[in-house]
Amino acid sequence: MARADLTIKGGWIVRPEGTFRAGLAIRDGKIAVMAEDDALPPAEQVIDASGKVVMAGLIDPHVHAREPGLTEREDWRTVTMAAAAGGVTTIFDMPNCIPPVNTVDAFTLKRQAAEAKAVVDFGLIAGAGITHIGHIPALAAAGAVAFKTFLHEPYPDRMVEFGGLYATDNGTLMELFAAVARTGRVQCVHAEDNAIVEHATEKLMKAGRRDPLAHCESRPVIAEVEAVAQTVLLAAHTGVRLHLVHVTTGSAAELVETFRARGIRNVTMETCPQYLVLNEETMTRVGPYARMSPPLRPEAERAKLLARFKAGTIDVLGTDHGPHTAAAKERGRDDIFQAPAGAQGLETSLPVMLTLAARGEFDLPFLTRVASQTAARLFGLYPRKGAIAVGSDADLVIVDPHREHTIDRRRFYTKERDAAHVFDGWKATGAPVMTLVRGTVVMRDGEVVGTPGTGRMVTPERVAPAPPEVIR
Secondary structure, three states: OOOOOEEEOEEEEEEEEEEEOEEEEEEEOOOEEOHHHHOOEEEEEEOOOOEEEEEEEEEEEOOOOOOOOOOOOHHHHHHHHHHHHHHHEEEEEEEOOOOOOOOOHHHHHHHHHHHHHHEEEEEEEEOOOOOHHHHHHHHHHHHOOEEEOOOOOOOHHHHHHHHHOOOHHHHHHEEEEEEEHHHHOEEEEEEEHHHHHHHHHHHHHOOOOOHHHHHHHHHHHHHHHHHHHHHHHHHHHOOOOEEOOOOHHHHHHHHHHHHHOOOOEEEEEEEEEHHHHOOOHHHHHHHHHHHOOOOOHHHHHHHHHHHHHHHOOOOOOOHHHOOOOHHHHHHHOHHHHHHHOOOOOOOOOHHHHHHHOOOOOOHHHHHHHHHHHHHHHHHHOOOOOOOOOOOOOOOOOEEEEEEEEEEEEEOOHHHHHHHOOOOOOOOOEEEEEEEEEOOOOEEEEEEEHHHHHHOOOOOOOOOOEHHHHHOO
């Protein structure tokens, strides 16, 4: 048997179908052998995973790397170091930066920045908005892994990074959905109804509300539910592969269940750890640092969302990692509407989800399905990514499921560490202890050791044709 570059012995392999004892041999960045430890070939390096579990590296389909143009918040080196620290081996970056990624030139600029600095692999999501519909085919050909559309207008002070990424009327939305459907790519949507948000915000501001909970009330549950209904119907009509990002309410998830029962199958959903474990009371505790859009929800909606997540209604786990500086967040100390929306997530996602698993909310096979395999399938990367199987990329995270620790933002690699108060001090059970990207160790015992510039761009290997219309 040919010598391997690296073997992993003594651990438990976690796959969606179950957990079992086995070892892995890695050669040329791929999993070459999966067998009992004694049956593995000799290797240059042996990793002892005794007492640990080995999972497919997480795929985070919702990250804001901020580069180019906004590197005071984050850059490709720091965001991918944060990913490696959190057991994430592939990230998909959203298109809001400067310039926004809605042309091939902007796409190329971002790709070059990522290739120079990335520690983990990455995919680039392009923008699909009111002013750049004609660019969609070329962006798909350039390698965009998906497209993203916001249904609400940007905050006035952030128009430069969101320009051309939004559509607030159904006519334009239907046109761009049809254009994306013809590429076969996934259409990601931030689903909050623009008119409802603007109306609620205006009323609150006229009433003098500037407290943290005013942000939650300015983007009410119905804004998400109504936008989900609207986009699902348009997706059914156009055949686009609709993916609803950061779903925050159990009510929206239940509505999608209803549509699926009617035969509308071209809709998937993502949620994030913060929406599964935190409610709007966190706003009163950490104020502007917890401002995110969509906002944290009332406890009843959070509990209902977690129930739908556990039931399998929600397909994918992301983070919406969106760093801002502490100085920018502090502008909202006395007026919540002055704080930018967004928070870190890459370095807390896996510890939070492992803690839920330790509490018995779900098991590790369930976690690896929603955090790795389904995203790889949805975006056309499976089985190269998101799998522990012979021939797959050796993207792995070794986890100590029993390690008790306190999340400490001072140890983070993100530039947002000074603003990362949302989970700071959170008691966690379970932690990533080693991350490998294509067989190379990029994180060991919390220390990122990967080399910037070694991350590679991923593109869909198979493009699903648009399904037939369900509603005409």
